[in-house]
Amino acid sequence: MTATIKKLKDLTREKERIAKAREAYPFCITISSGTCGLAKGSGELVKAMQAAVKGLGLSKKVLVKSTGCHGFCDIEPVVHVAPQGILYQKVAPENAKEILSETVLRNNVLDKLLYTDPRSGQKVRYAQEIPFYKAQRRLLTKANDLVDPESIDDYIAIGGYRALAKALLEMNPEKVIDEAKKSRLRGRGGAGFPTGFKWEFCRRAKSDVKYVICNADEGDPGAYMDRSLLEGNPHSALEGMAIGAFAIGAREGIIYVRHEYPLAVRNIRQAVAQAKRRGLLGKNIFGSGFSFDVHIERGAGAFVCGEETALINSVQGLRGEPKQRPPFPAVRGLWGKPTNINNVETWASVPIIINKGGDWFARIGTEASGGTKIFSLVGKCAHTGLVEVPIGTSLREIIYNIGGGIKGEGDFKAVQTGGPSGGCLPRHLIDLPVDYDTLAKAGSIMGSGGMIVMDDSTCMVDVAKYFLNFLRNESCGKCLSCREGTQRLYEIVERICEGNGKEEDLDLLEELAQVVKDSSLCGLGQTAPNPVLSTLRYFRREYEAHIKDKRCPAGVCKSLIQYVIDGEKCIGCTLCMKQCPVNAITGELKKVHKVDSDKCIRCGVCVESCKPKAIFVV
Amino acid sequence: MKNKKPKRNGSGDPRLDKVLKPYKGEPREMISMLQDIQDEYGFLPEDALRQVAVALGVPLPDVFGVATFYRMFRLNAPGRHTITACVGTACHVRGVPRVVDELSRTLGVEPGQTTPDGEYSLETVACLGCCAIGPVVVMDGVYHGQVNPQTARKLVKTPAKAKEVVKS
Numbered sequence A: 001m002t003a004t005i006k007k008l009k010d011l012t013r014e015k016e017r018i019a020k021a022r023e024a025y026p027f028c029i030t031i032s033s034g035t036c037g038l039a040k041g042s043g044e045l046v047k048a049m050q051a052a053v054k055g056l057g058l059s060k061k062v063l064v065k066s067t068g069c070h071g072f073c074d075i076e077p078v079v080h081v082a083p084q085g086i087l088y089q090k091v092a093p094e095n096a097k098e099i100l101s102e103t104v105l106r107n108n109v110l111d112k113l114l115y116t117d118p119r120s121g122q123k124v125r126y127a128q129e130i131p132f133y134k135a136q137r138r139l140l141t142k143a144n145d146l147v148d149p150e151s152i153d154d155y156i157a158i159g160g161y162r163a164l165a166k167a168l169l170e171m172n173p174e175k176v177i178d179e180a181k182k183s184r185l186r187g188r189g190g191a192g193f194p195t196g197f198k199w200e201f202c203r204r205a206k207s208d209v210k211y212v213i214c215n216a217d218e219g220d221p222g223a224y225m226d227r228s229l230l231e232g233n234p235h236s237a238l239e240g241m242a243i244g245a246f247a248i249g250a251r252e253g254i255i256y257v258r259h260e261y262p263l264a265v266r267n268i269r270q271a272v273a274q275a276k277r278r279g280l281l282g283k284n285i286f287g288s289g290f291s292f293d294v295h296i297e298r299g300a301g302a303f304v305c306g307e308e309t310a311l312i313n314s315v316q317g318l319r320g321e322p323k324q325r326p327p328f329p330a331v332r333g334l335w336g337k338p339t340n341i342n343n344v345e346t347w348a349s350v351p352i353i354i355n356k357g358g359d360w361f362a363r364i365g366t367e368a369s370g371g372t373k374i375f376s377l378v379g380k381c382a383h384t385g386l387v388e389v390p391i392g393t394s395l396r397e398i399i400y401n402i403g404g405g406i407k408g409e410g411d412f413k414a415v416q417t418g419g420p421s422g423g424c425l426p427r428h429l430i431d432l433p434v435d436y437d438t439l440a441k442a443g444s445i446m447g448s449g450g451m452i453v454m455d456d457s458t459c460m461v462d463v464a465k466y467f468l469n470f471l472r473n474e475s476c477g478k479c480l481s482c483r484e485g486t487q488r489l490y491e492i493v494e495r496i497c498e499g500n501g502k503e504e505d506l507d508l509l510e511e512l513a514q515v516v517k518d519s520s521l522c523g524l525g526q527t528a529p530n531p532v533l534s535t536l537r538y539f540r541r542e543y544e545a546h547i548k549d550k551r552c553p554a555g556v557c558k559s560l561i562q563y564v565i566d567g568e569k570c571i572g573c574t575l576c577m578k579q580c581p582v583n584a585i586t587g588e589l590k591k592v593h594k595v596d597s598d599k600c601i602r603c604g605v606c607v608e609s610c611k612p613k614a615i616f617v618v
Numbered sequence B: 001m002k003n004k005k006p007k008r009n010g011s012g013d014p015r016l017d018k019v020l021k022p023y024k025g026e027p028r029e030m031i032s033m034l035q036d037i038q039d040e041y042g043f044l045p046e047d048a049l050r051q052v053a054v055a056l057g058v059p060l061p062d063v064f065g066v067a068t069f070y071r072m073f074r075l076n077a078p079g080r081h082t083i084t085a086c087v088g089t090a091c092h093v094r095g096v097p098r099v100v101d102e103l104s105r106t107l108g109v110e111p112g113q114t115t116p117d118g119e120y121s122l123e124t125v126a127c128l129g130c131c132a133i134g135p136v137v138v139m140d141g142v143y144h145g146q147v148n149p150q151t152a153r154k155l156v157k158t159p160a161k162a163k164e165v166v167k168s
């Protein structure tokens, strides 16, 4: 039976009880089963492992735990064997039995399941020896390795809700705000506003009803740290919200979570229900007199709803259109009441700050910005996943040391940071430290932490087109400059990609971009030109190649490329002919084949099917 | 206490009544209501939208206004199978456009459409949060990573049930 927690000593007792129950199992097998793990088959692996434990009669000895994402999504499903500490990668259900019979029972390491360090060629046994993990500082994400997100006990076992108890019983709201200020925590949702100061504004606002909101709309397509946190360790954000609510004087919280993250929705719903059942949410928490309740709203698929005023409209059941600020939500927010909105990662940092102290947190990171930031290192990088490092870590450290550089043969070309509001940073800026101010000066933003690595097969004009297409579709249409501006910008870049660009187009793009920036109502429009402006700034030659030479150097823009078969390499196997969906390839067995460019739809299927790699793009 | 709620009695559809039952009938509940209706029917039937307007006491155009503002809502019935390709940035640079083209060609429909036999709907979404293993395609709730045009074609031909369905 699970007991209600009414006092601090109940929490301590629960923690001890859970620890004891865990100690009864000499072995623990942890399987990462976030959405990305499930995509790679961790669901079947968990079932196979449970069956194998039963089959081998180990039910009293081996605890099988399924957790959220451990960050290194590239090598999922990952199995962690304790107490040996061994990490196995890309584990299949068939491997379940041997992991138990060999590693658990006989202490034999299964070499074939170990990770191979691509640089040294050595097999690696322990997570902390893998280069991807070694250089990280996993302040927030570490807990994802340890807790089953469906179990509040797991969270309590790692010291969960201790920070809330401390805030409620040993501190007062001013002291909590003070710690938040000292920590130099800045909002992780993109704008980077100092969290402690934001809380203070809201605390000062006079009203008997106030709200806190957790922004889990995670709109940047390519960033997924919020999903990972909510999905893998939902109680940490909840605990942070409760502490923040205490600080500003709110009794009600809302979590606005993207509906595209079904598992995150499920896990946070469950977490809220469990916390209520245990008395960690609800009335008179820890007997402190402070009451706090949380409910969950699902987003409905609109990027602009990540913007705080649009989000508030959406929670009120309206179209998610932004409003002019001021008044800021801290003064007039949800239902006209003072409202404090923070991002998931911001909230999840709060318990750490309360436990360890603001000064401790501030010492990690830079002068202006404390703590760590989680980045979603994706795209053409060798090791993709979630990377948590102190703010101020260089792009090179993240992309090369942790990410292992570019996957395959290509060369690093650019990294896109900050999503649709950010920009593309070229190779010569690789030593920039990643913090709010430096990246903004370079024409991008740190944003919510998307980091999309691009190599020489990525066309920067196409990337600009991609973002403009996204933004014109997501513009809510309320203000003209954003609605029409993103549409016109898109049309110009589209015609450049199609080989119909004119030389004046580049100046026109810059001019129009400035107008959209200056005259749009909300952050969406104000930052919408960043992707096109930053690519123009750093990759102007590539635009010029499209316009003047009618060439796409990266071989992406369909109107400007052709597929050609190299007569020296082609072995005449007819495979490409068979694969071509439009019969554009002709030839005979053992004779060199030919692509008919008029028929070819540039789908690239032939390139992928060609074993001797005889087909290339010009 | 025993006051009747006349607004609630008009639907005549027990399935819909069940969906709307937990709601108090406040306009703020509109988006959740629509989401629950879509979870139940797979889309928003016109009758249901009318019923929402009645239940909340708001004009029907307001309900349409909300239903058309948000990308998740669909006003037409989806196919028996839904294939969703992620067109987020990470998947884009890893070649999802060619995957979408291939799916489009295989099925003979554009993204956002359903095959005439009602078998498949092809959808796109900007990011499913599995960016590290892109391109990502979801077939009937089952996530697939590192999809290329060939594997995408195979997915359509064999709607697998083997893997875990991710539901909220």
Ligand SMILES: Cc1cc2nc3c(=O)[nH]c(=O)nc-3n(C[C@H](O)[C@H](O)[C@H](O)COP(=O)(O)O)c2cc1C
Binding pocket: A186, A187, A188, A189, A190, A191, A192, A193, A215, A216, A217, A218, A219, A220, A303, A304, A305, A306, A307, A308, A309, A341, A342, A343, A344, A346, A347, A448, A522, A523, A524
């Ligand atoms: C177009 C647009 C989209 C946004 N999307 C998000 C989002 O998905 N998640 C988020 O936390 N903040 C987003 N923001 C920022 C929020 O408006 C707000 O600044 C943030 O939630 C505040 O929390 P923080 O101080 O903890 O960062 C967005 C802003 C704009 C202009």
Ligand code: FES
Binding pocket: A221, A222, A223, B086, B087, B088, B089, B090, B091, B092, B126, B127, B128, B129, B130, B131, B132, B134, B135, B136
């Ligand atoms: S970009 Fe495709 S899952 Fe995120």
